[in-house]
Amino acid sequence: MLPEFIGILGIDIFLLLSIVTCLFDLPALIQYVYHISAFVGLGQFWITNVFGINEETRFLVYLAYLGIGIANVIFINTYIHARDERIVWTTSFLCGITIPLLLSSFLATSLYLNKIEISLPSMPLVPIEVILATVFVSAIAIVGSLIASSISSERNRFPPIRKDREVKK
Amino acid sequence: MKPRPNYSKIIRLTIFMSSTLLVTLASAAVYNYIYLQASPLSLKTAKVVFADGTDAAQAGTNVGTNGTYVQFTSMSGWPNATRIYENATVIMNSDSAVDFTCELSRDSWTGNTGSIDELYVRIYDDSGTPQGTLDVKAGNTTSFTIIHTEVWRVEWRIKWNANALSTDTATVTLALRITGEGTSE
DSSP: OOTHHHHHHHHHHHHHHHHHHHHTTOOHHHHHHHHHHHHHHHHHHHHHHHTTOOHHHHHHHHHHHHHHHHHHHHHHHHHHHHHHOOHHHHHHHIIIIIHHHHHHHHHHHHHHHTTOOOOOOOOOOOOHHHHHHHHHHHHHHHHHHHHHHHHHHHHHHSOOOOOOOOOOO | OOOOOOHHHHHHHHHHHHHHHHHHHHHHHHHHHHHHHTOOOOOOOOSEEEEEOTTHHHHTEEEOGGGSOEEESSOOOBBTBEEEEEEEEEEEEOOSSOOEEEEEEEEEEEESGGGEEEEEEEEEOTTSOEEEEEETTTTOEEEEEEOTTOEEEEEEEEEEOTTOOTTOOEEEEEEEEEESTTTTO
């Protein structure tokens, strides 16, 4: 098991956060920040691999990344509770997202630290070009969506002035 | 009044979900690459190895590093008579529990091969029972299963043709293929 496994968990948490915050109608900017954070996690893979950073440092970096992700999950859980004051939503979020993520993060870290191997299904090797194209397409879609969202929010902030017809008596 | 669907949210959610799928697949593929890079080829000691036999000095037995090959540099034969090297080399199975199936075959056969009437390589087990015979001239293959911890001797029988010249030489290379080494660990 490699420390990148913990990094993958962090990436998945940020991706999940972006979807959840969109579903719960949190500000659009937060949703995009979470999604871009997932891309940052993917970028870390590339950086640590290219610069040949040792395993211990990589583990600490990915652990910090995972920790930030978990902290944000707890924050969103608390925020939803404070904003909506609906015990059903808060409990569902807590039992469906926060606690499972906490447990899986703890399990992954523990497995890595105790050097316990888990058998993962072998995947076919995807060409590097396909991976880069996938990330590129995804990034383009997110940037496009972010721009469209910011234009839309600007319009809502400054709605066009409507000229009412003058009624002559 | 029926609430108006929030198209902006639906589109954004669709984009997030598509992007999530792509990023997840990409990160898993990258992990696969890194995992493969981090799995180096390992080195293990061979379980079935060659060693000097009691006729090693006469046969010019030269066991290679780690016992994975053996060369005979001074084997010779007589014209119209069979010369036997009863114990030119031995094959040892150092595993404490696993028996390995071996296949001995001729790899190459060069020189004045037409001047040789007979060339046999026989494998004898601990009790002296023949377990396989390779007729080098015919180029057949012989298989045997070497028992764990046992040391088996290899016998060479050479007979040159009555008309063979003293300048005639022949070189033979044999291959010993061992099945199952490394799978029992």
